[in-house]
Amino acid sequence: MYTCHRIWSVTDRIALGCLAGLALLPFFLPLEFHDAQRILTILLATVLLGKQLWEATWTPLTLTILAILATLGLIASSLSPAPLWSGVEFALLFTVFVLTQVLLRSVNAAFIQHIAITMFLIQGGYVLRHLWNYAEITLNGYPLNALAIIDGFSNLRFYGQFLVWTIPFCIAVLTTYKSTRWRFLAMNSLALSWSMAYLSGTRSFFIAMLASIVMTWWLTPTAWKRYVQWLLITAFLGMAYYAFLVLWLPEILNTPEPETLASYSVHRELTNSNGRLDIWLHALQQTGEHPWFGLGPMMTAETGFFKTEAHPHNYLIQWLSEWGIPFTLLLSLFLGYQLWRWCQVMQTHATERQLLALPAVASIGAAATAGLLDGLIVMPISLAYMTIMLGIAVSLQRTWTPDTYRIRLPVWANLILLMPSLALAGFTVYQLPRVVDAPFTLNPHTRFWTDGSLTFASQYAKTYEMGGASKSHTLAAVKLSVDLYPLLHQRQCQLHLGATEHAPDLTITCGTQREYIFINLNKKQVSVSTENYGDQQRSTQTFNETDTLTLATVQYSKAVHELLE
Numbered sequence: 001m002y003t004c005h006r007i008w009s010v011t012d013r014i015a016l017g018c019l020a021g022l023a024l025l026p027f028f029l030p031l032e033f034h035d036a037q038r039i040l041t042i043l044l045a046t047v048l049l050g051k052q053l054w055e056a057t058w059t060p061l062t063l064t065i066l067a068i069l070a071t072l073g074l075i076a077s078s079l080s081p082a083p084l085w086s087g088v089e090f091a092l093l094f095t096v097f098v099l100t101q102v103l104l105r106s107v108n109a110a111f112i113q114h115i116a117i118t119m120f121l122i123q124g125g126y127v128l129r130h131l132w133n134y135a136e137i138t139l140n141g142y143p144l145n146a147l148a149i150i151d152g153f154s155n156l157r158f159y160g161q162f163l164v165w166t167i168p169f170c171i172a173v174l175t176t177y178k179s180t181r182w183r184f185l186a187m188n189s190l191a192l193s194w195s196m197a198y199l200s201g202t203r204s205f206f207i208a209m210l211a212s213i214v215m216t217w218w219l220t221p222t223a224w225k226r227y228v229q230w231l232l233i234t235a236f237l238g239m240a241y242y243a244f245l246v247l248w249l250p251e252i253l254n255t256p257e258p259e260t261l262a263s264y265s266v267h268r269e270l271t272n273s274n275g276r277l278d279i280w281l282h283a284l285q286q287t288g289e290h291p292w293f294g295l296g297p298m299m300t301a302e303t304g305f306f307k308t309e310a311h312p313h314n315y316l317i318q319w320l321s322e323w324g325i326p327f328t329l330l331l332s333l334f335l336g337y338q339l340w341r342w343c344q345v346m347q348t349h350a351t352e353r354q355l356l357a358l359p360a361v362a363s364i365g366a367a368a369t370a371g372l373l374d375g376l377i378v379m380p381i382s383l384a385y386m387t388i389m390l391g392i393a394v395s396l397q398r399t400w401t402p403d404t405y406r407i408r409l410p411v412w413a414n415l416i417l418l419m420p421s422l423a424l425a426g427f428t429v430y431q432l433p434r435v436v437d438a439p440f441t442l443n444p445h446t447r448f449w450t451d452g453s454l455t456f457a458s459q460y461a462k463t464y465e466m467g468g469a470s471k472s473h474t475l476a477a478v479k480l481s482v483d484l485y486p487l488l489h490q491r492q493c494q495l496h497l498g499a500t501e502h503a504p505d506l507t508i509t510c511g512t513q514r515e516y517i518f519i520n521l522n523k524k525q526v527s528v529s530t531e532n533y534g535d536q537q538r539s540t541q542t543f544n545e546t547d548t549l550t551l552a553t554v555q556y557s558k559a560v561h562e563l564l565e
Helices: 011-029 033-057 061-080 083-102 109-139 155-172 180-200 203-219 221-252 276-289 315-323 327-344 350-370 378-402 411-437 472-491 560-564
Strands: 496-497 506-510 513-521 525-533 538-544 548-550 557-559
Touching: 011 033, 011 109, 011 378, 033 083, 033 378, 033 411, 033 548, 061 083, 061 315, 061 327, 083 378, 083 411, 109 155, 109 180, 109 350, 109 378, 155 180, 155 203, 155 350, 155 378, 155 496, 180 203, 180 221, 203 221, 203 350, 276 315, 315 327, 327 378, 350 378, 472 496, 472 506, 472 513, 472 560, 525 560, 538 548, 548 560, 557 560
Parallel strands: none
Antiparallel strands: 496 506, 506 513, 513 525, 525 538, 548 557
16 A cells, blocks of 8 residues: 655656646636647646656667657658648657656656645546536526536536546545545545536546456456445445536526536437547548558548547547558557556566556556547647656556666757657747637637637548538537527526437527527528417427528527528
8 A cells, every 4th residue: 555655756746736737727828728738738748858858768669669650650741731730740749659758767656646646636626616616607597507517628528538537547546545534535536526527428438437447457456456446436426426416406406497407417318429430430431542641640620521520539540540550550569569568567566566557557548448439639638647647657667677678869869859849839839829819719720729620621521411420400509509698698598508319409598488499400490489488479480591590589690501501
């Protein structure tokens, strides 16, 4: 078991400062959370790489693989329809690869415990923020909505990605706590984070947690039972918190439309793939047509390729379609070989080493599974935690294999390794004025920034007739709700987004008048049913693509084709 380590080293403090900064600073910057997190992670990564690179040692195999992958990536970027943005993606993943190898020179129980304490505090901070939002919405008499409660991320699912990396790590450390007081606080912090994961309805998170059980059973069997025990305790306690916050309290407090909050979780259609099969098949089809060097890094973000998505929601398919089959095969073999070596070295002093490796195993195992369903290698916070977790794994392997031959690179070679990161940081700073001047807009950018699309014409785009890659009627409903929000706020009307496919996409309630809005993309039309509780009258009006949509509850008019495009 870990003992309580009170002395924090310089490395511990740097890690604490970086993670705390990534959590707190985006709340104070006048940017989308995604953009703020992207800027912070890139600048921090460049500084850390510039600091750690000079004393790093490398195995010849790692250097060889890095050189080959870099060559393939540069070729793929140069052949891309948008070499600049492909080069940005190349520099980003190159930075992550190098930083995982040099970030941590040594890892011990104290460092792992301090990282976990930092994560507990960050999780607790997010939960307190979410509960504050919950209370504020309730006191103001608005419907409780998961999108308004979960704060700190540009997308509800990005919070789930944060939890995928941190909850398994923290549960693994929780199993080793001796202090009853700290264990109680940590357990409740994790349980409340579980409750927010339930509330968000992020399905990949729960699949990932199941996968973490399998991974810890396979790689760390001596500590597996304790991990599963605490995972189940925190999960069931989190379910109790969820039931109280989502199912009972809204009814007790008589909040408007209390079913809204549950529409993101228990009332959500959980069996629908939300277009994932469609986007996977389309990306694999393009892989077959561009097998050697792919479409180019970041090119699945091209406007129209997936219609709404900016990546395939699967890192293997993303590598195949964007970087090519040789790149994906080589990187996968290298990662598989490192995993095999990790298994081998953990057999010596198994109990001690498996206990030390358990947090990283649980976290990486969960994220590796979630990444097959979501964009974990695209989002900035997820990339930051991935770098830390892989850095811990690399450092442990280096500690356990002291006799492995390693070399220290000369200054000129380190400068070459640093150049992509410096170029990436320079590009980010160069883009800052444009990002700062246009925050919170729907103007298209690359997935590097908030909304994730490229605007050049390409021969491999997915046309509208090829079928929906996502529930675009939901996107249209969100666009309409954004337009309506200031008008509804002035009249103190209520807005409810539909939870299921057959429910109205939007419901607006203003006094005794209610409007149900149905968006039909196939027929390119919007139907509005108006109901008045005072005289029990109800009427329905249908607006076609060439019409102007008007509403009775608020003074709103907009061309239907602008809403559906």
